[in-house]
Every structure is written in structure tokens, then in C-alpha cells.
Ligand SMILES: Nc1ncnc2c1ncn2[C@@H]1O[C@H](COP(=O)(O)OP(=O)(O)OP(=O)(O)O)[C@@H](O)[C@H]1O
């Protein structure tokens with residue numbers, strides 16, 4: 171089996187991933203190696219294929235060619251729910267919560283998943299004390315206790331974003347893919363979000379897509395730059411900062427963007 | 431505490447009323463009540479898909495029909511089959527049908543689900559007509575005797591007596607409704623609502639949406655089957671137009687809308703109101719359809735939350751009034 175070729179300290183490896191939308195190639199020969207217990211950032215301009223890469227890794231799309239190894243196992247073609255049960259979590263670029271349900275009910279769904287309570291038809295959910303307690307504890311941890319009974323759709327954008335992240339983290343994944351968790355946030359909110367990410371992802375492996383370079387450089391152990399669906403460079407933050415190709419393709423633009 | 435007390439009072443009144451019904455109602459009224467209860471359970475089972483999972487089924491009558499035919503075919507072919515297992519056979523037939531269709535049905539939602547269920551229901555109609563040597567086709571099967579039930583201590587209970595059958599049927603219907611309500615309150619029930627709101631997120635939390643939908647479909651079909659089974663026994667006949675015709679195909683949906691989507695008990699109110707309307711109009715059956723449709727239009731336009739919204743509104747208003755009274759009383763005490 172190829173399984174043996176994947177070093178044990180890599181939680182995720184991709185080999186030669188290609189993905190197309192119709193005729194158009196959006197991912198070209200993607201090779202990723204994510205070290206267990208590290209935070210790995212993926213940066214790149216709009217439309218570079220970052221979200222598509224997440225969708226491919228998590229099994230929403232099946233790659234046209236290439237292999238994906240998660241925890242040393244070939245998981246190419248696995249469905250998102252199966253990968254989630256194996257410990258692969260994911261948050262969304264556009265908030266994707268249960269808008270009509272309360273913040274508590276939202277988070278409780280994730281706690282049920284964490285405790286592997288899936289096909290339980292024989293108990294009142296409200297009477298399972300441990301689930302309620304754990305959900306409330308998590309709400310306090312993320313600072314949403316006051317919004318416990320508010321429908322998620324009525325949360326302020328910043329708090330909704332926080333719930334979005336928490337839905338992924340409350341399941342207790344080993345590896346989590348965060349798609350622009352701080353998108354659309356103010357300076358202050360972004361700062362809080364970074365702290366929350368740091369807190370919630372302690373000891374876990376993380377892949378994070380982010381446009382905000384301050385966030386990237388303060389969180390990431392390694393960085394991969396994606397450009398037109400191809401990997402331009404992968405390296406430590408300082409290596410990426412000094413990489414001329416990256417500067418030309420992306421960092422320059424971002425700095426211009428920040429200055430404007 | 432006070433709320434709890436009120437709740438128990440309401441329950442006592444409902445149960446007491448259902449218990450007393452055969453003593454105070456005539457045979458006709460009792461039959462109307464039981465007919466309503468049967469369609470209420472049928473509507474509740476549809477509502478499990480509609481309100482809780484967000485799936486619109488146009489073909490739910492096929493499960494109702496499967497229950498009715500399942501029970502009657504076994505009853506007329508195997509003499510001496512006891513009554514309770516006969517209902518079980520009805521449920522099993524409906525669940526069997528749901529299992530057969532689920533590989534296709536669980537992969538779709540929205541319009542596709544509505545159209546697929548409608549198509550399957552049509553196929554069932556055609557099949558029942560085609561197999562007329564078994565199903566009796568248009569004429570159906572009728573004139574069978576409902577088996578007696580022997581209960582220890584009580585002795586043999588003759589189900590040919592209206593009132594005995596009423597007690598038997600209403601108990602099964604009530605119990606079924608309670609089990610369904612319980613089902614919505616379990617951990618799985620919350621996942622069901624999650625699927626309605628955001629199936630993709632449910633998937634990413636690690637729940638299998640197709641498998642969950644298959645289970646919900648079986649539960650919903652099973653209770654529709656129970657309703658169909660009791661309906662056939664109650665009518666003492668089963669015919670293709672009786673269980674697969676427009677009445678059984680559309681009235682549960684209409685009942686859900688009249689009662690109010692999004693709540694568990696809405697369809698019970700909807701069925702009750704539907705029955706009352708039909709009975710009021712029974713002298714003019716030609717106009718009944720028209721009046722019914724007008725009521726439906728009025729509700730969709732002016733009361734989109736259904737009749738149940740009237741209760742919620744009244745309840746909130748009453749709460750406000752009570753708060754107001756308490757505030758005044760409290761203030762006066764302070765000033766005095
Ligand atoms: N479902 C889809 N069907 C067809 N084309 C798509 C689809 N999803 C994305 N694309 C296209 O694929 C390209 C990559 O999109 P993707 O969303 O992966 O970019 P991204 O790097 O996440 O960008 P952003 O920073 O704006 O989120 C884009 O040109 C986009 O228009």
C-alpha cells in the first residue's frame with residue numbers, strides 16, 4: 171500500500187491534485203504536506219482556488235486526479251461526513267450555521283457530533299444533562315453565553331463569525347480547515363478572532379486561508395502561496411516574506427490594498 | 431409550576447373528553463371524531479417530513495395506502511390473525527415501501543423530492559389497478575370482519591361494536607402521535623431539524639444526511655401506514671380511490687398548512703378545522719370544495735403561520751396583560 175510512504179508526522183498530504191470546473195482547471199498539481207500540530211496558512215489572490223482546494227480536501231469535490239492522505243490513510247473520494255468522523259473539521263468562508271436555531275442549539279449539534287451521539291432515538295435531548303452542560307461551557311468559553319437563546323441568524327456579524335468557527339471546533343477535530351475566519355471584520359474584532367483561534371486550536375493541526383497578512387504572520391508556522399490554482403511557494407513566514415516571486419504575484423498587491 | 435399545572439389540566443381534559451366521547455356522542459359524531467383522529471395522525475406523519483426535515487411530499491398517500499392494503503390483504507387471506515399485529519403489518523408494509531424508495535428519495539430534496547414522491551404515488555395507483563385480482567381494483571376489498579381482541583382479565587372484546595373499536599383505535603393513534611412527538615425531541619430529532627436548516631453543515635459535522643433521511647422517511651411512512659391500516663378497518667373497506675385518491679393525497683398537506691407549519695401539533699388543529707368545515711358543508715358537497723379552497727387561500731394570505739399562530743398570538747397577548755396586571759398590583763402595594 172502507498173500508506174507506508176506517508177510519514178507519521180504528516181497529518182495531511184496531497185499528491186498531484188487536479189481539479190476542473192468544466193473545461194477550466196482551477197487546481198493544478200497541488201502538493202501539500204501538513205505537519206501534525208502546526209498551523210499552516212494558505213494565501214493567494216481572489217479566485218486563486220483556495221476554497222476549491224478546501225472543498226476537494228474535505229471530499230465535497232472529487233479531484234479529477236491525485237491522492238489525498240489523512241493520518242496516513244488514503245482518503246481520496248471519501249465523503250465529508252466520513253472525513254469529519256475521522257477528525258477532519260472545516261469552517262466556511264460564508265457563514266453557514268443553522269440560522270433559525272438558537273446559538274445554544276447550533277452549538278449543541280456540534281457537541282452531539284463530538285460525543286458521537288448520532289442515532290439516538292430513545293432519550294429526551296433536553297434530559298441529557300452532560301450535553302447541555304458541555305454546550306453551555308463551550309458558549310462561555312467563546313463568549314456567547316449572553317446570546318444563548320438568540321437565533322443564530324440574528325447575531326451580529328462578528329459574533330456569527332465566532333459561532334461559525336466554534337461549530338467546527340466544538341466537534342474537536344484533529345485537523346481543521348478554516349476558510350477566512352476573520353473575513354469582513356474590524357481591526358478589533360480581528361484581534362479577538364485571532365486570540366480565539368489560538369485558544370480553540372491549541373494542540374491541533376490547522377490549515378487557514380486568510381487575506382489579512384497580520385493574521386497570517388501572527389498565526390502561521392508555515393505558509394503556502396496559491397496563484398492561479400498552482401502552488402507558487404511553500405515555506406516559513408520569513409522565507410515567504412522575502413520570496414521575490416511571491417512579492418510580485420501577491421504580497422505587493424496586498425500591501426497596495428492595505429495602503430489604499 | 432403554574433404552567434405545569436395548566437398543562438396537566440389540558441391533558442386531563444383531552445383524555446377525559448376522548449374517554450367520554452362514546453357516551454355522549456351519537457354513532458355519527460363518534461365516527462367523525464375517529465375519522466378526524468386518523469387523518470390527524472396521517473397529517474402528523476407528513477408534517478415530520480414537511481416541517482421538521484423540510485421535505486415536501488406530494489405522494490405521502492402511497493404509505494397510507496400501503497398500510498391499508500397490507501392490513502386488509504393479510505386480514506382477508508389469513509383468518510385468525512390477531513388485530514394488533516395486523517396494524518403492525520400495515521406499518522411494516524409502509525416502511526417496506528419507504529425502504530424500497532429511499533435509495534432514490536434520500537438523494538434529492540426540494541422540487542425533485544416533491545416530484546419523485548408524486549410520481550411514485552402514481553405508479554402505486556397504476557400498480558394497484560393492474561393487480562385488481564388481488565386488490566379488487568376500483569371496487570376494492572370490503573365486508574371483512576374486524577377480529578376480536580382477547581385481553582386478559584377483561585375477556586374477549588368484540589371490535590364490531592363501534593365503541594370498542596373507537597377505544598382501540600384512539601389508543602393506537604394517540605400512542606403513535608406521542609411516539610412521533612418524542613422522536614422530534616431526541617438527539618436525532620435535533621439533527622432532523624439541522625438537515626432542514628442546513629444539510630451541508632450537518633454533513634460537515636459528521637452526520638450522514640442520506641442515512642438520516644432514510645430513517646426519517648421510514649418513521650414517517652410507518653406512522654402513515656398505521657393511519658392507513660386503521661382507516662381501512664374503520665371504513666371496513668379499502669379501495670384505490672379511497673386511499674390513493676385526491677382526498678388522501680392532498681388533505682394532509684392542506685391540513686398541515688391550515689394548522690401551521692413549523693410546529694408539531696399544528697396539523698391536529700388543521701385536521702380538526704378541515705373536518706368541521708367539511709361537515710358544515712356536508713349538505714352542499716358541490717360547494718364544499720370551493721369553501722375549502724377559499725379558506726386555504728385566506729390562511730395562506732392572511733395567516734401564513736397557520737391557525738396555530740392565533741394561539742401563539744393570543745398567548746403572548748395574555749402574558750402581556752397578566753404582566754400588566756401584576757405590575758399595577760405590585761406598584762400600588764409599593765405606594766401604599
Ligand atoms: N462551483 C463552481 N463552479 C464553477 N466555478 C467555480 C465554482 N467555485 C469556484 N469557481 C471558480 O473557481 C475559481 C476558484 O474559486 P475559489 O472560490 O476556490 O477561489 P478562492 O481562492 O477561494 O477566492 P476568494 O479569495 O475570493 O475566496 C474562481 O475563478 C471561481 O470563480
Ligand SMILES: [Mg+2]
Nearest residue numbers: 220221222263
Ligand atoms: Mg474562497
